[in-house]
Amino acid sequence: MDISLEVNGTTHQLSADPGVTLLDALRERLDITGPKKGCDRGQCGACTVHVGGRPVLACLTLAATVRQPVTTVEGLSTDDSLHPVQQAFLDQDALQCGFCTSGQIMSAVAAVTQDVQDVREFMSGNLCRCSAYPNIVAAVEQARRADASV
Amino acid sequence: MPSRLDGPLKVTGRARYGADHNFPGMVYGYVVLSTIAHGEIQAMDCTAAMSAPGVLAVYSPFDPLELRTPSTPLFGETRVPMQDKDVTHYGQPIGFVVAQTFEQARDAAMLVGVSYHARPAHTSLEDGLATAEDAPPARDGAPPTLAVLAPGVESIEDALAASPVVTEATYATTTQHHAAMEPHSAVAVWGQDGLTVYSGNQATHLQAMELAGALDVDLSRVHAVNPFVGGAFGGKARTSAPAFLAAAAARALGRPVKAALTREQVFTATAGRAATVQRISLGAATDGTLIAVRHDSWCSTDTDRSFVEQTSHVTSREWYATQNLAISQRMVPLNVPPTTFMRAPGEAPGSFALESAIDELAVALRMDPIQLRMRNNSAAPPGKDLQWSSKHLDECFQLGAARFGWANRSPHGHTDGDWLVGMGTATAMFPALRFPATVEITLRADDTAVVATSGADPGTGLLTVLALVGAESLDITPDRVTPRLGDSALPPGGLSGGSTGTASAGTAVMIAAVAVIDAVLTLASSPGAPFEGHEVLYADGRLLSDGRSMTFGELLRATGRTSISATGSSAPGEEMTKHSFASFGAQFCEVRVHKWTREIRVSRLLGVFDAGRIINDQTARSQIMGGMIWGVSAALHEGLEIEANGRPANGDFAGYLLPVNADIPDVDVHFVEYPDTLHNAVGARGVGEIGTVGMAAAVANAVHNATGIRVRRIPIVLEDLLDQPVRAPSSGSR
Numbered sequence: 001m002d003i004s005l006e007v008n009g010t011t012h013q014l015s016a017d018p019g020v021t022l023l024d025a026l027r028e029r030l031d032i033t034g035p036k037k038g039c040d041r042g043q044c045g046a047c048t049v050h051v052g053g054r055p056v057l058a059c060l061t062l063a064a065t066v067r068q069p070v071t072t073v074e075g076l077s078t079d080d081s082l083h084p085v086q087q088a089f090l091d092q093d094a095l096q097c098g099f100c101t102s103g104q105i106m107s108a109v110a111a112v113t114q115d116v117q118d119v120r121e122f123m124s125g126n127l128c129r130c131s132a133y134p135n136i137v138a139a140v141e142q143a144r145r146a147d148a149s150v
Numbered sequence: 151m152p153s154r155l156d157g158p159l160k161v162t163g164r165a166r167y168g169a170d171h172n173f174p175g176m177v178y179g180y181v182v183l184s185t186i187a188h189g190e191i192q193a194m195d196c197t198a199a200m201s202a203p204g205v206l207a208v209y210s211p212f213d214p215l216e217l218r219t220p221s222t223p224l225f226g227e228t229r230v231p232m233q234d235k236d237v238t239h240y241g242q243p244i245g246f247v248v249a250q251t252f253e254q255a256r257d258a259a260m261l262v263g264v265s266y267h268a269r270p271a272h273t274s275l276e277d278g279l280a281t282a283e284d285a286p287p288a289r290d291g292a293p294p295t296l297a298v299l300a301p302g303v304e305s306i307e308d309a310l311a312a313s314p315v316v317t318e319a320t321y322a323t324t325t326q327h328h329a330a331m332e333p334h335s336a337v338a339v340w341g342q343d344g345l346t347v348y349s350g351n352q353a354t355h356l357q358a359m360e361l362a363g364a365l366d367v368d369l370s371r372v373h374a375v376n377p378f379v380g381g382a383f384g385g386k387a388r389t390s391a392p393a394f395l396a397a398a399a400a401r402a403l404g405r406p407v408k409a410a411l412t413r414e415q416v417f418t419a420t421a422g423r424a425a426t427v428q429r430i431s432l433g434a435a436t437d438g439t440l441i442a443v444r445h446d447s448w449c450s451t452d453t454d455r456s457f458v459e460q461t462s463h464v465t466s467r468e469w470y471a472t473q474n475l476a477i478s479q480r481m482v483p484l485n486v487p488p489t490t491f492m493r494a495p496g497e498a499p500g501s502f503a504l505e506s507a508i509d510e511l512a513v514a515l516r517m518d519p520i521q522l523r524m525r526n527n528s529a530a531p532p533g534k535d536l537q538w539s540s541k542h543l544d545e546c547f548q549l550g551a552a553r554f555g556w557a558n559r560s561p562h563g564h565t566d567g568d569w570l571v572g573m574g575t576a577t578a579m580f581p582a583l584r585f586p587a588t589v590e591i592t593l594r595a596d597d598t599a600v601v602a603t604s605g606a607d608p609g610t611g612l613l614t615v616l617a618l619v620g621a622e623s624l625d626i627t628p629d630r631v632t633p634r635l636g637d638s639a640l641p642p643g644g645l646s647g648g649s650t651g652t653a654s655a656g657t658a659v660m661i662a663a664v665a666v667i668d669a670v671l672t673l674a675s676s677p678g679a680p681f682e683g684h685e686v687l688y689a690d691g692r693l694l695s696d697g698r699s700m701t702f703g704e705l706l707r708a709t710g711r712t713s714i715s716a717t718g719s720s721a722p723g724e725e726m727t728k729h730s731f732a733s734f735g736a737q738f739c740e741v742r743v744h745k746w747t748r749e750i751r752v753s754r755l756l757g758v759f760d761a762g763r764i765i766n767d768q769t770a771r772s773q774i775m776g777g778m779i780w781g782v783s784a785a786l787h788e789g790l791e792i793e794a795n796g797r798p799a800n801g802d803f804a805g806y807l808l809p810v811n812a813d814i815p816d817v818d819v820h821f822v823e824y825p826d827t828l829h830n831a832v833g834a835r836g837v838g839e840i841g842t843v844g845m846a847a848a849v850a851n852a853v854h855n856a857t858g859i860r861v862r863r864i865p866i867v868l869e870d871l872l873d874q875p876v877r878a879p880s881s882g883s884r
């Protein structure tokens with residue numbers, strides 16, 4: 001079926017089976033590979049993207065059902081400047097292998113935007129086997145301070 | 151300069167991991183796995199799969215892709231899929247479907263019908279203990295059973311019988327899996343120059359060797375590329391099944407092929423950590439001096455007996471001064487997925503047993519567990535003459551005790567409302583190793599340098615270390631150094647494994663820097679060059695002579711060159727005949743156990759480490775912290791439950807529990823920095839694995855301190871604590 005997807009400000013037309021997930025559409029059809037496939041069944045969070053400004057698991061979302069604009073980690077930064085959350089992840093060394101990082105950052109952006117009470121709880125849908133968890137919390141706190149100062 | 155040089159690419163999604171590569175005409179492979187644990191495949195009906203939409207090929211043992219068993223000096227033979235009809239474990243790769251899209255390949259794979267001649271499967275370590283086999287000699291050549299006895303002592307039994315205080319217990323650790331976030335995957339492309347493979351792996355040069363051997367092509371025709379690896383931890387040392395299959399299928403079909411294991415497949419189609427059973431007897435004098443240490447170990451292994459999880463040989467053999475020592479290692483071959491190196495192989499489960507046993511001895515002696523460990527501090531492994539090159543374990547414990555508030559610990563924990571609070575500690579040790587490494591340094595006319603070796607940086611920080619050691623060795627700022635890693639076309643070195651990356655590649659960087667500085671000095675004074683005939687010195691990236699100076703870039707431009715290169719190689723040498731080498735650490739943990747639900751929460755963690763020189767404080771701290779959390783995970787979360795028929799009951803991320811953010815408190819990491827230049831010129835001993843060692847025992851010891859309940863099997867689950875009464879707290883608070 002024909003699908004129209006707005007991703008990071010660009011609208012793409014593609015033809016894909018109704019069973020194609022948003023994650024596979026992004027990665028295999030549009031070559032947008034920031035979102036990662038860590039489990040393909042909503043258990044790890046590495047595929048987290050924003051749809052209409054809300055975090056969703058791209059592996060559990062069928063591409064054909066997406067109506068609102070999609071933002072991936074690639075859409076947060078410009079060539080010149082990082083998003084405050086991305087900068088905070090760098091500053092706090094909130095990553096090691098980096099495979100979960102795209103999803104962590106998309107969840108962290110939501111944590112900052114929603115001004116969540118319990119950062120650890122909110123970020124617990126994103127697994128990090130390198131176990132950078134304390135640094136991820138520090139990054140969210142840093143980004144929250146940066147957000148407050150804007 | 152960021153503390154992690156590849157950080158900017160990773161936080162923006164621009165770092166391309168293996169499966170992130172896409173090529174025109176690329177097709178998708180999906181691996182078919184066995185659904186029995188032991189037997190022979192009688193037939194595979196691929197008709198429906200072959201005629202499914204988009205399918206290009208279905209490979210099976212009856213119509214296999216041609217692959218040979220490759221062998222490398224480091225790993226020996228690596229199994230390749232589908233070359234016979236034998237099934238030795240559940241979830242073994244037995245087929246490969248290639249189609250135009252991922253979805254088509256997956257759908258068609260479900261249509262493959264397999265019939266088996268099934269045989270009884272042996273999947274229980276406990277059931278196999280009685281018929282266990284002696285393990286082959288350890289990596290250092292030590293026999294599976296050995297004893298070091300004091301003069302006049304006939305046996306370890308005699309030594310134990312003569313000990314005033316004796317403790318004995320049996321410990322068990324479960325099957326584990328690396329569970330790196332990046333599933334094993336590959337994109338394979340054949341061109342005129344041969345094969346290029348993009349696949350996360352711990353050493354591109356070894357991956358290229360294995361692929362060349364498997365495909366029976368010259369090594370020069372295989373190019374392995376993996377600048378980014380989504381976690382490895384030992385699980386991506388060997389080349390993975392999807393890499394072999396994608397490479398062979400891409401050759402057969404003349405199309406680029408992408409293949410990735412699903413998360414569920416990763417748990418059976420790759421290798422994990424063996425389960426262990428360990429029996430430890432300790433005999434001590436009443437002042438705590440160890441008289442006898444006996445540590446008997448059993449581990450599971452696969453039917454190929456491809457890996458032995460050596461628990462007693464890598465812990466009790468070396469950790470404590472004892473007058474008498476006896477260790478053994480046996481293995482139980484089972485119809486389970488292959489076993490392999492996993493972060494602190496041997497040391498992680500071995501330290502759970504030994505450091506729990508030491509804690510039990512401390513309780514029996516009514517002695518502080520730190521005092522007991524310091525009493526038995528070893529200057530050298532028992533029975534060996536080679537002393538530790540640089541050991542500051544006592545300082546780690548003293549500093550740690552002060553930082554953690556150990557003086558406030560009561561032998562019976564304390565309570566805080568409905569929570570029982572306890573503290574535990576454990577020793578951590580990990581050998582300091584090095585592997586041969588070659589590094590090339592290129593000085594360029596723009597006054598920058600490139601430091602290159604093949605290896606990999608699966609989150610370890612080695613890429614950044616190359617830049618830092620390169621800059622220091624070349625006497626220039628790190629921002630002028632471009633490190634390169636993760637490409638088999640580069641000089642072989644920088645394998646990510648054994649906590650060796652910094653010591654191995656770093657030393658080679660220093661040697662290469664001397665060589666390239668020599669080369670640039672020779673160039674400077676050569677005929678026609680700016681310093682012709684003069685004595686020239688090198689400092690700050692500049693050439694100096696007779697009051698004149700110029701940068702190496704200016705010299706290169708003046709001599710019409712764009713660059714100058716040299717390589718340096720390093721390998722373990724005669725230092726191994728002079729000292730024993732290891733890193734050391736003191737682990738501390740505080741747990742809170744709920745009085746009614748017995749929920750266990752880790753509330754504080756501290757590790758103090760003596761790991762030689764630390765090159766990059768932030769990345770080293772992060773790696774150690776991750777290792778410590780791995781120890782918590784082993785103690786309280788993860789374990790692969792293998793059912794009697796060989797199927798993992800919890801082989802996905804919903805069932806195989808890993809800590810999530812809310813499980814982990816702040817973690818305090820501290821280094822005592824004593825550069826160990828007896829081991830290598832850089833003075834660094836590696837931090838990749840030691841953070842994991844001992845932590846599971848520290849958690850279990852803290853649980854005992856809090857509750858009075860000794861759990862000798864990890865992971866500790868609520869039932870372990872619900873089934874027994876907790877010790878009545880002696881008072882309301884500490």
